[in-house]
Amino acid sequence: MFTFNLITQPWIPVRQGNKLKLVSLEQALLEARGFTRIEDPSPLVTMALHRLLLAVLHRALQGPADAYVAAKWFKDGFDNDKIRDYLARHHDRFDLFHPEKPFYQVPDFTLERSSRSWTVLAPELNSDNNKVLFDHTVTSRPRPLHPAEAARLLVANQTFALSAGKSVLCHTATAPVATAALVIVLGENLHQTLCLNLVSYSEGEYKRDLATWEQEPLRVSDLENCEAARATAKGIVHRYTWFSRAVRLEPEEKDGQTDDPLLGQSAHAPVHQTVVRWIAYASGIRYEEAAIRPDPMVAFRPDPKDPSKPPRQLGFSEGRALWRDFASLLPRPGSAHSLGVVDHARNVYRALGTRFKGRGIPVMVAGQANDQAKIELWRGEVYRLPEAILSDKDLWRFVEENLEKAEEMGRALNGAARALATQLLTLGDRQPHKDDVSKLVQSFPHQVAYWSALETQFAAWIEQLGLDFEQHQSRLEKAWLETLRREALRAWRFTVLAAGDDARALRAIHKSEGILLAHVYGKGKEEAGAKGN
16 A cells, blocks of 8 residues: 655655755644754745644644743743654544545546546646746656655645636636745754744634644535535635645556655665656645635735725735745734734744844745746845844835835836837827837837846845934935936936947937936935935
């Protein structure tokens, strides 16, 4: 009988010193101080594994009640006996190939109903209906997949699955956080990271909440009724372990080695190995939003078109760097849309009395951008939140206002570029088509030059926001505005060079650059007038 139990078998990739190794679920939780971090080539897998470990801890420890309890665990460690007891109670439910209760799968879902290559689980590989440029995976002959890699991809797919139309069961819905930029606060080791993201978990939420392995396994009959195959989250663990897809891994025996890039011991593995090539795959439970607290790992930003509307989930998008919404990562005291894990980590550090002395608090942000069912990009980035978040000051508003100044300058720069394109394409009284103008504007280097230069400048600027930032607020605002002016004018010079230097181009430049100069120097005049008053 095939078996691969995630509690005891190595499958979670962790960094230990200068080595990358695989550890079991039990090792990752009980020996977390000895590992620097979870580290997978895919940021989506890394984020999904953190959510899984946090879900187990919430249920095993039945907490923490608040940040003070988390701070105690941070210093003294977890109650390992409770974790062992919990894992022992649910031992069979973590077997990837259990005949009746396979982990995160539908036991009676068979290849006869839906036979797919395992590559459908991995966004970076070609599935049979979603082709990825430059990937040469042949889905009709998938390479053999080691159970450790299969487990990682399964957890990540349940977390980040996108809607892809009709399946053999129902319409495939999008996972609750599939398009969100998920955030975790990073500690000096994995144990600290888990404590910093183990948000408060009340007794009431514990009683009504459930992890997917604490519920009876879903059956095909549960998912065939499309109206019944939908639900709302009972708590954060239910959301962390949402059953987005009906999956059943089909194990088989293979002679030789598998190609798991993280399975360093594969060269010495037994001749006969359990592998996965084919899976049954279809829709799972459709998620419907409930009136419970937002996902603690999801940041929110105001609707740019209508700030009066409720904030939207912060996500990655092609052509827009995430740092431009940096204020969304900062605590918003009293707001229902403040980022939960950052609020919690802030309170843990305050309970510990920790100072960072300018280094800031590192956070990892990971997610994907999509165009309907097609994934455009997936990304993982690390930022440092300023030490000022540990104060009671309204830091996020200060940062948001200064980021809005950058957006205003960017709009002025783009307006000048659009006017330049219009002038260049105008022939006599004949006005150019708006699509032609847009294409020419997109060919100019102004946006890339402006925003790419600001990214580095912003990182240096944000580091200066210490606990005493209010004493330096005026200086910081002035320095940021000078940076915006300098980089906007520099980006405009690149655009002018792209326009050419003949008489027609020079006339177009002269007529259009006033839009940018009025914004740049108009702001300066306003400041001078304010100081004179």
